[in-house]
Amino acid sequence: MAILQVLKGRDDYWYCLIDKSWVELTAPFAARIFGHQQVTDAYLLGLAIKEKGMLVTFDRGIQAMAGAEFSGNVLLLE
Numbered sequence: 337m338a339i340l341q342v343l344k345g346r347d348d349y350w351y352c353l354i355d356k357s358w359v360e361l362t363a364p365f366a367a368r369i370f371g372h373q374q375v376t377d378a379y380l381l382g383l384a385i386k387e388k389g390m391l392v393t394f395d396r397g398i399q400a401m402a403g404a405e406f407s408g409n410v411l412l413l414e
Contacts, residue, residue, distance in 0.1 A: 356386065
């Protein structure tokens with residue numbers, strides 16, 4: 337919680353309002369969602385796309401889910 341409070345205090349912090357459903361947020365890449373274990377990942381990717389942001393992850397599967405069209409919204413850490 338302490339780390340989150342520090343991040344929230346940064347000048348470049350912004351809150352992403354979730355005002356769309358899971359179905360709406362994931363529609364652009366829904367054909368690449370293959371299982372229930374990707375539900376949260378897909379939601380976060382959809383939110384990043386909507387907000388023109390970037391999802392930072394260690395999970396290569398998210399990069400595949402994003403596809404070439406949304407690869408700019410994913411930063412894969414290795």
